[in-house]
Amino acid sequence: MTEETFVPKSNINFPFKTASDWMDFDRRHLWHPYSSALHPDPRYLVREADGIWLVLEDGSRIIDGMSSWWCAIHGHRHPAIVGAMQAQLERMPHVMFGGLTHEPAISLAQRLLSRLPSSLGHVFYCDSGSVAVEVAMKMAVQYQIASGENQRAHFAAIRRGYHGDTWKAMSVCDPDTGMHGFFGAALTPQFFLPAPPIAFGSAWSDDPKENGLGALEDLLRMHGKKIAALILEPVVQGAGGMRFYHPKFLQMAHALCKSHGVLLIFDEIATGFGRTGKWFAMEHCQVTPDILCLGKALTGGHISMAVTIASKAVAAGISAGEPGVFMHGPTFMANPLACSAAIASLDLLATGDWQAQVEAIEAQLTVELESARRLPGVEDVRVLGAIGVIELDRQVDMEKAHRLARKTGVYLRPFGRTVYAMPPFIIDPDALSQVSAAMLQLAKRV
Numbered sequence: 001m002t003e004e005t006f007v008p009k010s011n012i013n014f015p016f017k018t019a020s021d022w023m024d025f026d027r028r029h030l031w032h033p034y035s036s037a038l039h040p041d042p043r044y045l046v047r048e049a050d051g052i053w054l055v056l057e058d059g060s061r062i063i064d065g066m067s068s069w070w071c072a073i074h075g076h077r078h079p080a081i082v083g084a085m086q087a088q089l090e091r092m093p094h095v096m097f098g099g100l101t102h103e104p105a106i107s108l109a110q111r112l113l114s115r116l117p118s119s120l121g122h123v124f125y126c127d128s129g130s131v132a133v134e135v136a137m138k139m140a141v142q143y144q145i146a147s148g149e150n151q152r153a154h155f156a157a158i159r160r161g162y163h164g165d166t167w168k169a170m171s172v173c174d175p176d177t178g179m180h181g182f183f184g185a186a187l188t189p190q191f192f193l194p195a196p197p198i199a200f201g202s203a204w205s206d207d208p209k210e211n212g213l214g215a216l217e218d219l220l221r222m223h224g225k226k227i228a229a230l231i232l233e234p235v236v237q238g239a240g241g242m243r244f245y246h247p248k249f250l251q252m253a254h255a256l257c258k259s260h261g262v263l264l265i266f267d268e269i270a271t272g273f274g275r276t277g278k279w280f281a282m283e284h285c286q287v288t289p290d291i292l293c294l295g296k297a298l299t300g301g302h303i304s305m306a307v308t309i310a311s312k313a314v315a316a317g318i319s320a321g322e323p324g325v326f327m328h329g330p331t332f333m334a335n336p337l338a339c340s341a342a343i344a345s346l347d348l349l350a351t352g353d354w355q356a357q358v359e360a361i362e363a364q365l366t367v368e369l370e371s372a373r374r375l376p377g378v379e380d381v382r383v384l385g386a387i388g389v390i391e392l393d394r395q396v397d398m399e400k401a402h403r404l405a406r407k408t409g410v411y412l413r414p415f416g417r418t419v420y421a422m423p424p425f426i427i428d429p430d431a432l433s434q435v436s437a438a439m440l441q442l443a444k445r446v
């Protein structure tokens with residue numbers, strides 16, 4: 001280490017005086033998601049978030065068409081959630097969960113389990129979605145080892161899936177749109193099935209060649225004994241391609257997995273809490289997984305938290321085997337502040353009319369995005385619940401799309417070939433029209 005390392009950076013102009021001071025420091029020193037340190041992508045300085053609105057540094061307001069990566073379902077800074085967090089902050093922002101417990105953790109688990117099929121019975125709190133996926137994969141492996149199936153060290157996944165950015169989660173993301181191409185040999189090889197070919201709302205086919213289940217049958221016949229679990233996002237594939245597929249696929253995949261001793265993990269981190277029009281996307285297929293991951297909208301987008309919920313059979317299996325305990329325990333597990341936000345968010349869902357709101361969003365987006373079908377370069381338009389997607393025949397120019405937010409008044413963050421919106425459920429029809437119009441603008445111009 002050179003002596004220079006210890007010299008304070010007195011050249012940094014602090015305190016910052018203008019917005020451009022802040023932005024300049026940001027560009028020079030802050031890493032943003034999937035961004036370059038040397039050629040930083042464009043950013044907006046947000047001063048405040050309120051309901052559906054992001055208030056920028058100059059006081060202008062733009063609609064958060066993404067619900068801040070699908071989380072802020074009730075809008076930002078919801079008074080009920082903020083109030084619950086403030087009260088919790090006064091009492092106990094945090095205590096460790098090893099050997100201690102608290103009402104927020106217990107109340108939240110009680111609320112979650114009351115919404116889920118009774119076979120799901122054991123709640124494990126995590127800090128983020130990716131960790132919830134790591135935990136689910138670890139549970140599956142530990143269950144298999146406890147059942148004497150030590151050779152089941154791999155996973156099956158479907159193409160176009162997305163499960164997070166940590167190592168094991170990355171290994172089950174789509175090998176093309178995900179990060180396999182880059183990390184290659186550093187990732188655990190897994191077994192990939194084609195993305196379920198029959199779309200949500202299309203006619204089902206019993207032909208295994210057409211419905212995608214032939215590939216699963218073949219895989220399980222050839223490699224089933226090496227596979228601990230099949231992991232997938234039920235019905236809606238999110239960040240891997242924004243695809244909606246036929247729920248019947250899940251019913252048949254469930255039966256096939258069961259007959260081969262392969263567990264089923266549902267990653268509902270993006271789909272949970274009403275986004276697809278049901279509390280959980282698995283209600284579209286009436287299949288209960290062995291392990292369920294929830295995250296994103298769990299706290300209504302107010303603070304990071306996720307959860308992995310195991311079936312009673314998986315939990316009992318893990319606990320009956322060696323070493324008799326589940327081997328995971330995050331430092332900030334069951335953070336009371338996050339639990340209090342999640343409880344308030346779930347209570348808003350339980351008492352509010354989110355179902356009518358999501359239905360209205362679905363109906364309005366369906367009508368308003370229809371004209372996108374006639375635009376050149378548009379391959380598909382699809383809407384499910386409070387999700388609207390325009391798929392293009394080309395990669396989106398992200399920087400151009402970013403710049404358009406000020407013009408359209410709507411913050412959208414398209415990726416790959418898709419322009420999409422996931423508005424907060426509380427959005428009113430006029431604001432939603434603005435979101436649709438912004439999506440059409442992007443489809444024309446990026």
Ligand SMILES: *Cc1c(COP(=O)(O)O)cnc(C)c1O
Pocket residue numbers: 128129130131133162163164165233238239267268269270295296
């Ligand atoms: C966002 C997401 C994750 C990862 O969650 P993080 O909180 O970003 O770690 C995992 N799975 C799905 C389906 C997601 O949408």
